[in-house]
Amino acid sequence: MSDIAQVAAPAAPTVSFQQRWWPLAERAIGYGLLIFAALATITPFLWMVSTSFKTDAETFQFPPNFIPNSLVWQNYIDAIAGPDTGRQLINSLVFALGSTVSNMLFCALAGYALARMQFKGKNLIFALVVGLLMVPAQSQIVPVFLIVQRIPFAGGNDWLGNGGTGLLNTYWGMILPTAATPFGIFMMRQFFSRIPIEYEESARLDGAKTFTIFWRILLPLARPAMAVLGVLSFQSAWNDFIWPLILTSQREMATLQIGLQLLQSGPDARWNVVMAMATLITLPVIIVFLFAQRYVIDGAVTSGVKG
Amino acid sequence: MALQSSTALARRPQSFTQNWSAYAFLTPALIILFLSLLLPAAATVVMSLTDISFLRPTNFVWFDNYIKLVSDSRFRQAVGNTAYYTVGVTLPTMALGLLAAVALNGKLRGRIVFRTIFYLPVLTSLIAAAVVWMYVYEPYSGPINGTLTQLGLPPQPWLQSPNLAMTSLIVMAIWRDFGTAMIIYLAGLQDIPKDIYEAARLDGAKTKDIFFRITVPMLSNVTFYLMIILIVQTFQVFGAIYVMTNGGPLGSTETIVFQMYQTAFGYTEFGYAAAMSTVLFLAILLFSIIGTKIMRRGES
Secondary structure (H helix, E strand, C coil): CHHHHHHHHHHHHHHHHHHHHHHHHHHHHHHHHHHHHHHHHHHHHHHHHHHHCCCHHHHCCCCCCCCCCCCCCHHHHHHHCCCCHHHHHHHHHHHHHHHHHHHHHHHHHHHHHHHHCCCCCHHHHHHHHHHHHCCCHHHHHHHHHHHHHCCCCCCCCCCCCCCCCCCCCCHHHHHHHHCCCHHHHHHHHHHHHCCCCHHHHHHHHCCCCHHHHHHHHHHHHCHHHHHHHHHHHHHHHHHCCHHHHHHCCCHHHCCHHHHHHHHHHCCCCCHHHHHHHHHHHHHHHHHHHHHHHHHHHHHHHHHHHHC | CHHHHHHHHHHCCHHHHHHHHHHHHHHHHHHHHHHHHHHHHHHHHHHCCECCECCCCCCECCCHHHHHHHCCHHHHHHHHHHHHHHHHHHHHHHHHHHHHHHHHHCCCCCHHHHHHHHHHHHHCCHHHHHHHHHHHCCCCCCHHHHHHHHCCCCCCCCCCCCCCHHHHHHHHHHHHHHHHHHHHHHHHHHCCCHHHHHHHHHCCCCHHHHHHHHHHHHCHHHHHHHHHHHHHHHHCCCHHHHHHCCCCCCCCCCCHHHHHHHHHHHCCEHHHHHHHHHHHHHHHHHHHHHHHHHHHHHHC
16 A cells, blocks of 8 residues: 555656646747748748848848848839830730630640540540659750741741741740640549539530530539649749740740849849849749638649549 | 430430540640640650751761760769759658648647748749849858858858759758648648547557658658659759759759750750650659659568
8 A cells, every 4th residue: 555655656746747748848849840940941032022122232241131221122113124024024924824724724624524524545545644744844845845846837837847937936835835734634633523423414414515514514613623723834834934945035025034034144133133023023923822822732732642 | 405405315325425525625635735745755765866956957876876875974974963963852852841741730820821931932933942042042142151150150152162052952942842742741641540640649659659650651652652743853953053053063063954955955966965855754764663662662
């Protein structure tokens, strides 16, 4: 009896001490690490914004200021007032919106066919789409460039695609290779597969045509997946650099991303103006994302991975 | 009218009617995939067997380009650089993404804010990120060297030294990619049944054991998927190098795609560039297969 009391008495407080404090300490360490990681992640953004408000002299100061002495809004005016900025904005918008709309339409159509229709060669086509997911797209830029250049009857080409410049330096050339992606088709197929078949069957009994069923019933149901596809397509075209760089040789066809690179590498580049431009280019995507965050974070991966 | 068409539908073999509209639904997407991926992939292989260029009429040279590649010391350096970059980016990105996902999966206060912050770099355009990091790495007025100096440590030539430049690019790539890994892992975590965790807790398992014995093995499919995405993506690194180092200093950041770009659009040697592209594709395939093998071994 006294043995048990002796053993139990010192043990009890130790256990409760651990139970009470260890989870708290664990949580404090966890929070500390998370805050550190968040600061490390966000510092380049803060640095970008902070520099965009500095005076020329302040950008070369050593050691540098993290908080600018004054807010120089002129940097933003200088960035926007560049001779080609307006034109570059239009080019970026046409490219990004064209790519987004065509991706949403074509991937939804193809995804629906692969999810819901019976036809010869279905498995083969689906296997092809999945296989193309693995093809390294960026390493294909050379042949894609040559193909776009040789589209028959475009840009002074003859019917064999010789003689002219094809779709080089055109919006069509910019959008065409990005107008549908294996990922988009795959994602839409996964989504359509999960919509209950009853929706279609009742419409079919009413005599609706396949396209009407797709357009009037399934597409509205697929709104979350379409939002994800739209945001991802917009982001990837808006941020794309290599494809517009290779496709366009004329100054009037350059996009904002190319403009930023030219601004930065130019002979009289000013860090504060470059950072103002970088801030302006980054903002639209972040704003689109913040509005669609729910859809994108929950939907992008659920449709992509869970299958 | 409605009755008529529904009887017509019933009489006709249904798969036949659907057949034709399915092809109509698929055609636009398939034409684009054909022009942007399938034909280019095939064309790359064919072109790699020729000396196609703007400079002369095209001849078949068969495997000359590949033989030239084997003895090209610059290309061998690019292969080494690319492999170093791929491993250097992929492993830390997956580890950080997993840690962030596990930390932010629960009911932690402020998790949405953390998630958004970690995902911000993913949204940034490559060029904006590259330009900002060039200034972050700036040897004279950049914040890293500024902080180092204030702490009494020597400043470093982050992008100007052949020993440091590639590592500096890797750090930036991890910063840009780990948000993607986090999101994909978060989705994977939702699929792990909650009762497994409850049972383990009741048995008195420690946090560490739960992480290594339950979370990590249950996520192996997600890890595999993520690894493939990251390998394919990092193997093709180009934009950041084009903007930040232009392959230098002393070729220390020249990667396969960077050399391919220079060979094709600098020297218009499309055939030789196509051979590089084919080697890149095979390398990605090889890495993916090795990755799969390692994963399988880890599972058993």
